[in-house]
Amino acid sequence: MTSTIPAPRTPRRLRGRTNTELYAWMFMRASGVLLVVLIFGHLFVNLVTGDGINALDFAFVAGKWADPLWQVWDLLMLWLAMLHGTNGLRTVINDYAERDQLRLWLKVGLYTATTITIVLGTLVIFTFDPCPPDAAAELLPSFCPVP
Amino acid sequence: MPKAPAGTLYRGREGMWSWVAHRVTGIGIFFFLFAHILDTALVRVSPEAYNEVIATYKNPIVGLMEVGLVGAIVFHAFNGLRIVLVDFWSKGPRYQKQMFAAVLGLWVLLMVPFVIRHLSHVFGG
Ligand code: HEM
Numbered sequence: 076m077t078s079t080i081p082a083p084r085t086p087r088r089l090r091g092r093t094n095t096e097l098y099a100w101m102f103m104r105a106s107g108v109l110l111v112v113l114i115f116g117h118l119f120v121n122l123v124t125g126d127g128i129n130a131l132d133f134a135f136v137a138g139k140w141a142d143p144l145w146q147v148w149d150l151l152m153l154w155l156a157m158l159h160g161t162n163g164l165r166t167v168i169n170d171y172a173e174r175d176q177l178r179l180w181l182k183v184g185l186y187t188a189t190t191i192t193i194v195l196g197t198l199v200i201f202t203f204d205p206c207p208p209d210a211a212a213e214l215l216p217s218f219c220p221v222p
Numbered sequence: 223m224p225k226a227p228a229g230t231l232y233r234g235r236e237g238m239w240s241w242v243a244h245r246v247t248g249i250g251i252f253f254f255l256f257a258h259i260l261d262t263a264l265v266r267v268s269p270e271a272y273n274e275v276i277a278t279y280k281n282p283i284v285g286l287m288e289v290g291l292v293g294a295i296v297f298h299a300f301n302g303l304r305i306v307l308v309d310f311w312s313k314g315p316r317y318q319k320q321m322f323a324a325v326l327g328l329w330v331l332l333m334v335p336f337v338i339r340h341l342s343h344v345f346g347g
Contacts, residue, residue, distance in 0.1 A: 104309065107302040114295060122292070123336065127343035128285070131276050133269035136262070153259065160252035167249060192259045199266045207268065214269035 099162050106159040113152040137205035137216040146200055153196045161189040236322045244301050247294040254291055285344030289337055296332055300325040 120139075122128055139145040164185055172178040206219035232238070264272040278284055304321045308314040314321070 104306045107299075108306060111299045111303065114299065118292060118295070122288075122343075123339055127340060128280055128288070129343055131279065133265060133272045136265050136272070156255055157259075160248065160255060163248045164252055167245065188256065192256060195263050196259045199263045203265060210269045214273065 103159060103162060106155045110152070110155055110159060113148060113155065116148070117152060133214055134216040137203075138218075140200065140203055141205060141216070141218065150197065150200050153200070154193060157189055157193050157196075161185060236319050240301055240304070240322050240325070244298060244305070247298040250294050251291070251298060280344070282344055285341065288344075289340060292336060292340070293329070293333055296336075297325070297329055300328050 121131060140149075165182065168178060168181045168185065172181050206215055212219070212221065234241075261272075261275050264275055279288070301322075304318070304325050307321060308318050
């Protein structure tokens with residue numbers, strides 16, 4: 076049986092190949108640049124300004140989320156950081172977990188944890204009540220109606 | 223007298239060590255983020271539950287760990303920008319070493335004031 080060598084410069088077969096890894100690579104860089112702004116802003120407002128970490132409590136969070144800017148900020152940060160970190164860990168798993176079964180289960184665990192945290196975090200941002208009716212008034216932000 | 227081999231550690235210089243540190247910090251930040259989303263979700267449970275857990279962040283030992291966390295994030299962020307420049311800036315690969323020096327320099331420049339401010343919050347009450 077003879078085998079023929081393809082003529083030079085015939086296009087490589089592309090069937091079944093996708094650009095997923097290219098998009099993931101681009102996403103790591105684009106999300107990274109955005110995350111610098113989002114995370115540095117987050118750390119500055121929560122840890123550096125005012126009383127820093129000592130000011131953090133329920134009323135602080137409620138005060139921030141009363142402003143749609145911080146809702147969008149935290150939502151973007153949640154999604155971008157989780158997807159960026161998850162894709163980064165996918166790379167790490169691909170590098171070190173050599174057995175097919177182990178690699179599969181590590182990824183199943185990773186994607187499950189990611190889905191749960193993104194859904195939970197998103198729900199929290201959108202269903203959050205800054206003035207829960209049965210809470211002690213001194214724990215609430217000052218704009219809550221006094222009973 | 224023959225000398226013993228001087229060790230077999232592969233010395234990859236700036237390129238390798240920045241990669242190692244980028245990977246280690248990335249993994250560490252991810253696990254913290256996971257915990258941080260769960261603790262923040264407690265605002266949906268009750269103000270008391272949230273305040274109680276957030277109080278642990280104000281503990282001095284945890285306060286020192288926060289310095290480590292912020293240090294990891296700042297390194298990962300600056301080195302991530304260096305990676306982007308290596309990939310997209312035509313002179314990036316040529317200046318990767320200098321940019322790594324810049325990453326370390328900027329890291330010190332940002333961390334010194336941050337550590338002073340944060341630790342005075344943590345220990346100054
Ligand atoms: C602060 C802004 C950030 C920037 C500029 C940034 C940038 C980058 C870049 C450019 C990469 C390399 C991707 C590649 O080689 O294809 C990367 C990898 C990674 N990042 Fe980030 N990142 C940031 C924040 C984060 C956060 C918040 C997390 C965790 C949730 C994270 C976790 C990771 C992980 C686990 C990797 C994979 C490391 C590896 O493959 O060795 N990064 N980051």
